Amino acid sequence: MTETMTSIRKELLVEASQETAFNVFTTKMGLWWPKSHHIGTAPMVKLSLENQLNGRWYSTHEDGSEVEIGYVLVWDPYNLLVLNWQINGDFKFDDQLTTRVEVQFIAESPTTTRVILQHHDLNKLGSGKTIQMMDEGWGMIFNLYKDLTNQLA
Amino acid sequence: MQTAENYDQAFNALGDPTRRAIFEKLQQGPLSVVHIADGLPVSRPAVSQHLKVLKEAKLISIQQQGTRSICELNKEGILAMRNYLDKFWDDALEAFKALAEKEERLDNN
Numbered sequence: 001m002t003e004t005m006t007s008i009r010k011e012l013l014v015e016a017s018q019e020t021a022f023n024v025f026t027t028k029m030g031l032w033w034p035k036s037h038h039i040g041t042a043p044m045v046k047l048s049l050e051n052q053l054n055g056r057w058y059s060t061h062e063d064g065s066e067v068e069i070g071y072v073l074v075w076d077p078y079n080l081l082v083l084n085w086q087i088n089g090d091f092k093f094d095d096q097l098t099t100r101v102e103v104q105f106i107a108e109s110p111t112t113t114r115v116i117l118q119h120h121d122l123n124k125l126g127s128g129k130t131i132q133m134m135d136e137g138w139g140m141i142f143n144l145y146k147d148l149t150n151q152l153a
Numbered sequence: 154m155q156t157a158e159n160y161d162q163a164f165n166a167l168g169d170p171t172r173r174a175i176f177e178k179l180q181q182g183p184l185s186v187v188h189i190a191d192g193l194p195v196s197r198p199a200v201s202q203h204l205k206v207l208k209e210a211k212l213i214s215i216q217q218q219g220t221r222s223i224c225e226l227n228k229e230g231i232l233a234m235r236n237y238l239d240k241f242w243d244d245a246l247e248a249f250k251a252l253a254e255k256e257e258r259l260d261n262n
Contacts, residue, residue, distance in 0.1 A: 008239050014250050016257035024253040032248040036168065037241055091173060097203050111257065115250075117242060122235050 008119040018107040021115060022078035025103060026051050039091050040067045049083075051075070057083055068093045070101075078105055089125040098123055166210035166236050171195055172203045176226075179213060182226035 014021050031049040038044040042063040049120070050056045062117040074082035088094045097100040099121040100138040167173055175189055190200045204224060207213045216223050 008235070008242055010242050010246055012246055014253045016253040020257045021253050024256050025249060028252060028256075032245065032252045033243070034244050034248065037245075064209055090177055113253075115246070117246060119238060119242065122238065125235070148214065 007122060008117075010117045010146070012115050013108065014113045014115055015111060016113055017111055018078045018113045020104050021113040022105045025105075025115075026077075026081060038067065039087055039093065040065060068095075072100075073100065080104055085119065087125075097124060166206050166212055169206075170257060171199075172207055175200070175203055175207065176212060179224060179226050183223050186222045186224065188247070 016024070020075045022110050026049055029049045030055075034049040035044055035149055038047070038059045038061075040059055040061040042061040042065060046060040048056070048058055048060065050072065053072055053075045055075070057071055059067050061067065067097065068086065069083040070086040072081070073084050074080055081103045081105075085099045085101050086094055086097045088097050099119065102118045102120065104116040105115070108114050160248065167176060171193060174193060176185060178189060186197075186204065189204070190197050193200060195203075204213065204215060208215055211227050213224050214227050216225075
């Protein structure tokens, strides 16, 4: 896969100071994060990011459960935030997985900030069963299918 | 390479929790429609409708084997997660920008 396939890059200009941009991104993530996007089993009530190195990144749900997303890899206010996104291609949390979400905050003026978000290592998201199945071809797929149908029979 | 239209379709298709559940089930391997419907809290016709949406988004393919329909992940579906995240970050950052700009205006007033 090419680099463009394994990472996502977003760039936007925000009419706010670098400090405000960084603070809203980190301390108010729960307010702007799309509520429909979580991997919990109950509806999400809150999304939290602990504002420190190694800080937890997780969602809280109506049934009181908490679901991990990842943690803070780099905490450098108000310039740089790097998060570890540990939700894999099966929409499951995987503590062995590292995909980096790098967010740069560049002051263009006292009231304008350029925000560059890059989500790297996306090839790892599919490194589980999906890729294995595809690499090993139809024989493997057929065996998985047979095992599964036997179990279900 | 998929087109922008495919990205949108894939994203919308995976925006629904039931369709995400079906997509996850199929990560384990191909399944018949009956087995997909097992354990899902929706009716068979609803499952068929969801499968149709996933098929149109090119995330899965459906083959007829005798009297059974067998579903499996489309090989192009390997790009689905990337497409999903691409659209996800667009939506998230748009909401972030709106809030940051609102906060900035409040700070200055």
